[in-house]
Amino acid sequence: MPAKRAASNSAATSASAIPPRASSATATTTTTTTSTSPASSSSTASPLQTLGRSYVDATPTRLKLIDAFMTFLVISGIIQFVYCFLVSDFPFNSFVAGFASTVGQFVLLAALRIQANESNASDFPKSSPERAFGDFLFSSIVLHFFVVNFLG
Numbered sequence: 001m002p003a004k005r006a007a008s009n010s011a012a013t014s015a016s017a018i019p020p021r022a023s024s025a026t027a028t029t030t031t032t033t034t035s036t037s038p039a040s041s042s043s044t045a046s047p048l049q050t051l052g053r054s055y056v057d058a059t060p061t062r063l064k065l066i067d068a069f070m071t072f073l074v075i076s077g078i079i080q081f082v083y084c085f086l087v088s089d090f091p092f093n094s095f096v097a098g099f100a101s102t103v104g105q106f107v108l109l110a111a112l113r114i115q116a117n118e119s120n121a122s123d124f125p126k127s128s129p130e131r132a133f134g135d136f137l138f139s140s141i142v143l144h145f146f147v148v149n150f151l152g
Contacts, residue, residue: 060118062116062129063113063116063117069109070113073105074102077099077102080095081099084099093150093151093152094151097147097151100147100150101143101144104143108136108139108140108143111132111136112132112133112135112136115127115129115132116129116132
């Protein structure tokens with residue numbers, strides 16, 4: 001009997017020593033680092049993880065905020081287009097104005113992102129990030145003035 005208890009205690013101790021898997025990314029990293037076969041080390045998730053890590057580490061917060069707004073505009077434009085395609089485009093001027101607003105705002109944000117990026121400072125020697133933001137605000141007001149007037 002004591003041998004069975006000792007075996008069950010050692011099994012419980014070894015089970016508690018194994019940490020639970022926190023996420024699939026941890027499991028993938030563990031598998032990749034312990035594996036020696038070249039086929040398992042070249043997975044399709046690895047370049048995406050590298051890209052994501054370098055984006056998070058190297059991109060300033062200001063540019064991440066601009067990128068988040070650009071992503072929102074892309075999703076908003078896709079939703080508008082799908083709605084027009086599937087449901088109705090009855091007030092066609094409204095669809096065109098809304099879609100033009102998302103596309104125009106995306107273009108203005110792309111210009112702001114290019115000018116606000118510190119690595120592009122040599123391309124815009126006379127423009128500071130504050131000046132670029134002022135230009136963005138003025139252009140956005142003009143864009144939305146035309147959008148509201150197009151609604152009718």
